[in-house]
Every structure is written in C-alpha cells, then in structure tokens.
Amino acid sequence: MVKIKKKRFFSYFILALFLIGLLYLIFNERGLIKYKRLENEVTTLSDEIIRLQDENKSLKGEIDSLKKEIPAKIEQIAREEYDMIKEGERTIEVKEVEKDEQ
Structure with missing residues (x-):
C-alpha cells in the first residue's frame, strides 16, 4: 500500500512538473x-x-x-x-x- 501511494505521488509529481514546464514554455518572456x-x-x-x-x-x-x-x-x-x-x-x-x- 505504501508502494502504491509512492507511485501515485511520483506520478502526480511528474505530471505537475510537466505542466509547470509546459506553462513556462508557453507564457515566459521567450x-x-x-x-x-x-x-x-x-x-x-x-x-x-x-x-x-x-x-x-x-x-x-x-x-x-x-x-x-x-x-x-x-x-x-x-x-x-x-x-x-x-x-x-x-x-x-x-x-x-x-x-x-x-
């Protein structure tokens, strides 16, 4: 059960990083x-x-x-x-x- 939570947390963390990176690429000054x-x-x-x-x-x-x-x-x-x-x-x-x- 702890492994599932860690995998889920890691998946959400990767997704959040991807979204932040995508938003940065779209909206930054360049x-x-x-x-x-x-x-x-x-x-x-x-x-x-x-x-x-x-x-x-x-x-x-x-x-x-x-x-x-x-x-x-x-x-x-x-x-x-x-x-x-x-x-x-x-x-x-x-x-x-x-x-x-x-």
Whole structure:
C-alpha cells in the first residue's frame, strides 16, 4: 500500500512538473505566445517592405520618365497636379452651379 501511494505521488509529481514546464514554455518572456506575436510582426513588416520597394520602383520610374520628357510635360504636371502658375499669370476659378440653384 505504501508502494502504491509512492507511485501515485511520483506520478502526480511528474505530471505537475510537466505542466509547470509546459506553462513556462508557453507564457515566459521567450515563450510560444511571444514567438507567435513576433512571427506575425515579422510577416507584417516583410509585407510593408515589399510594398515600399514596389512604391520606390514606381517613383524611380516616374522620375526617369520626367527626366526624359520634354519640359512641356513637366509644366503640365506642375500646373494640373500642384496648381502652379508662371510668374505674371493669374488663376481663374470657375464654380459649377447646381441645377437646383438655377
């Protein structure tokens, strides 16, 4: 009877050690939860790096095309996208009237 209690105690002791070790592996500062969180962060940052590299390529292509284009094209973009005007010019703003106001 004493041997059975010792075996049972030893079994519970081993089980408790296993559970404590498992909980430690999951919840410690270098545990599974932190590993998964860092893995997701790495994936997110990798995706952002790829997106930014694509944007860089696009912008470099646009810069190259603007360097090769004639000055009139650059002037057109400056006027249309950035509302720039030449010295001595004036801008005229045309407002559309809605049908209900007529």
